[in-house]
Amino acid sequence: MIHNISYRAFVYGTENQEKVESAIKTLFPTSSPQSEFTEGYFKNPVLILHDKITKKRELRDFVKNLDKLKDPDKKRIVNQLENKMDHKGNLFLRFDKQRAYLEDLKVVEHGDSIHVKIKIAAYPAKKEVALKIAREIFGE
Secondary structure: EEEEEEEEEOOOOOOHHHHHHHHHHOOOOOOOOOOEEOOOOOOEEEEEEEEEOOOOOHHHHHHHHHOOHHHHHHHHHHHHHHEEOOOOOOEEEEEHHHHHHHHOOOOOOOOOOEEEEEEOOOOOOHHHHHHHHHHOOOOO
């Protein structure tokens, strides 16, 4: 169903790194993110936490975690699948960092979030095939 999942989250100077890592654990309980320092627009330090999930068990755990999404969020994802997926079958979602810290998954559109890229296992690797599989994952 899923080949791999990549994610990244930005930790800004006003945020607590441990809290952002805790938010990530809500989505990916066994992930140990790598960190990378960069500089923001106003020369402020920004830490990027990122990882790539490839183990089948961890991928299944993520899909099970999606069951925590409320029905309106699931429907929103299904309704936006066409726009959230590229021609290679990569599905792009964003989860609210603050809500994830509170162990509540919420799909959002804003940038201050956990950015997730899901590579759908579609054969052949076409968007139409990946869309069908993604609809199954999200319970349509």
